[in-house]
Amino acid sequence: MKYRDLWKWMLACALAAVLPRAAAQQPPETHPSSAHQDIVMSWDRSAIPAEIVLWAPKTLLAYSAADPDAYGTAHLVCRSETDASEGRCPVVGWEEQAGSGGDVWLGATESRSGLRTAIRVAGGIHRPHSGQTCFSGYWSHQMFAPWSSRLERCGVHQSAGIGAQLSIPASELERLVAGKWSAQLTLEMPAQAGGPSLATYTFNLDFTITDHDAVAIYFPLFNHVTPHVGLNLRYDPIAKMIGGRNELDMCLYDGQGSQAAYLGVTVRDSSGRAPGGSGYSAWHVDGGNDDSQRLDYTVTLDHNGTPVPLRNGVEEQLHGIDSARLRLVLLPGMNQPVFCVPTPLTFETPRVPVAEKRNGRYDGALQVELRVPTATP
Template structure:
């Protein structure tokens, strides 16, 4: 199944409410004591719950912890599969056929009724939206394996459920700067003065990570860096301008921007989109994006801002600043 985190599907019903597992008017068949068991009471790989009949006289909704794995990143998360049993009597002496209590999935217990004991069992099994909301964007798989048993612990049937869930989160598509997690980046270009050569220049690495809202599985990501300082930049594509607001050459410091992706550094031309491919095989980083409660994987794409050294005598003394806009575009075709 596919859905976006902005519109959850209303849960997943594995067994519709009061799905009849078995019924026979003869209580001796044992269908009134049917119950489920898991393969393990410790490991949620295929469902974690009791491996034998508990026989408990309980009335509550059961929770089976089930492991889901995101294929791209290998991230593992356990969700609760909820469910319960309902018993059907062989007559109307004690109930209107259906007993009142919802029993745990793993108990053979039924409410005693002297003349018409339980002769059948129904089950309900589901994953709620509250649980599904714990899965971040990506392609998730899981497998639930349950064994249906009689009161004598003999195996009656196997219930196996395979999950393949593709989740998107396009409302959360982000360009993330780890140095500035909650604010607009205000970057110092690390300009320094060389007293021997009497030049000024510098290099500033800027950590950046791209989140595509699909668990980093897009065909490509389109990235554009644009100088938005309001004046035509110099020949390197990007410029800082003196605080006085002039536009002469001695009031402009030029710099260039390079982006690293898949081990290759590429020059970013001003206002020109660079398509980054191989996203589905790129190295990932686990981050907690602003406004999100669960960590997600993004693609590291660090920037390097380089200001070539220029003679200090050619520049007007004072402060310089500029503005950049970084834009991320996703492919038109989406899952």
Template sequence: MERTLMRVVMLVPALWVAQPAAAQRPPVTTPAAGTTVTALSHAFDRAAPQPLPLWAPRTVLGFDEVMHGHGRLHVTCTDDPARGRCPRSDTGEGPTGRQSILLEFHEPRSGQRRDIGVSGWMERVEWERSCSDDYWDKSEYPLWTSATRECHIAPAGTAATLQVAATDIGALVAGRWRAELHLDVRGGVGGAVLGRHVFVLEVTVTDTERAAIHLPEHGGSAAPMDLQLQLRAVPPPASVGGEAVLDMCLYDGLGSHSGQLVLVARDRGPDVPGRPRDAFSVWHHAGGRAPHERIDYRLQLLYAGTTIDLHREAHTVLTGIHSAPLRPVLLPGMDQPVHCVPTPLSFITPRVPAAEKRDGRYQGDLTIEMRLPTRRP
């Protein structure tokens, strides 16, 4: 189990794919008809994002003798913007280089949506080495153009590259993201659709370095806490006690997809023989260790509508994290929210006779440790 800590201080107050070598041309390739579906799964940690290739470099879309017209193949988006946003018809533009398709990724668990750029470009291929030394036009064309370079013999084929760069996919926060990219392959100038390519993407992102017990009101994982003790004179004898609530949220760095999390609560101070397991303590600031210089409190966690008592040093297992309610929070150092599981923590101080406690300020340390599952979801 991996661990993360929260500290509270209490204060009481189907394509042919290849990278042709120099002077090598691709085999004859007919553009795929109908719908070609490619399912891709990808996983990485945000500390080291990895690129996601859809079409490997120089994936040949079509190649044959010039008369077949595969030298003007181009790729366009469909009329569904959720499946990729780019031109839907031939733009006729020249070799302006690599451009991006905006693709919407969706994280079902949290409901988040994020547009990510899918970078792509095309290269033209000659049947003979008429205007190149290795069959390949060195220019990079946008995917959605039928344009070719000037040469006395037209190109015979088209290859494409399509990928999500590491820097772009690294913008996704932890979770299981899904997206579908639909692209039409067209032939000729302003040509008709020859076939459709559908990419079904599932991307699992982890961010375990940022796993934390987050305290939203304090912007981190440490906070001062006032036990909100109140003196009550009626009914006599006068008593002291109270209740305070700390806004707390558990972020597992896995998009809240963990099956369970384990919490361990402990306070710091001298041993107290006979102290109940559910009791935590604050001590008089003067340093005394007598019973009248100690105030005990209990901890209760509200998780998914259920109240759970925390005991000292005990392993409290929270199951069903993957289906618990979520809330968005902004963690330190991040520019977009993540979703954590709200677990407000109550500090309950049972009433005791005021005469039994020494006047003054009490303080103590409470640490709550969160242990992550070793096995990733």
């Protein structure tokens, strides 16, 4: 080996010997301070977020290496153990052992329907220590429930603060149906179990959820089959007239929590024959194309108490969806109930002389279409 190369090798070894490894960074001195966060998000149920993080792991809330007793047992508690409106969890801390954290149950409300549900917020705390006797990175490897006031000691050092984490897992977000959801989580931070709060942390959650793949025309009496509806014809022997009236229960789900700007409804005569003057017709099952083989009828939709005549093949836009009455239903293929807008249909056959119509059975076919604006409310 050349002397020049040997010199370089000896110099490199010497530098490696005298340069220490980079020291772990000590958490900064941090004193409790109340904070507020607004979490505003939108998504469709076909692409639910993997989770919503309120606090990332080891979010530092308080730390003092100079006075470790000040925040060494600081913890987080709720304002109620029974009411989830601001978060439900223990209201007084205790020395709970390390584990996998703890859950806070938070009440969420859908603004249009008033539907309420409690969702799980997964939480936990880690302890930063006053020194590196046991933890090269200052942080304990153990996670505690948010309300744990347990003090950790290791050699001459101890826990000297609190780092928290909070998140809403996807499994809880899946439980929220389409609509506008709001919730407020409030947590208090005492320094010791049963002591006064040093800081208050609030999270206002505002979620707008759509479910475009679930837009549906729902017929409650025909859950999984095509509706079959009679015209309910009645014969008047004195006037020798026939006519009738019948209803079909129908409910419209817009996939937006019943907050669409409008719903476009179209009814088409799909019998394959040209209907009569009323726009819709049923035909004698034995065939024939003259008037005696045809029964004409009308179709009317009830929207929030207002009758809306439906013309064959012409879309009628129903407005005021965000204030219309609602019905809670379980749609086919869904595992959670949702609110739809009741829009029953009325089929009316005007009275005609019985002598003008052929005796027997008549058949017709209708197709109902629903169009929902693509814009998210």
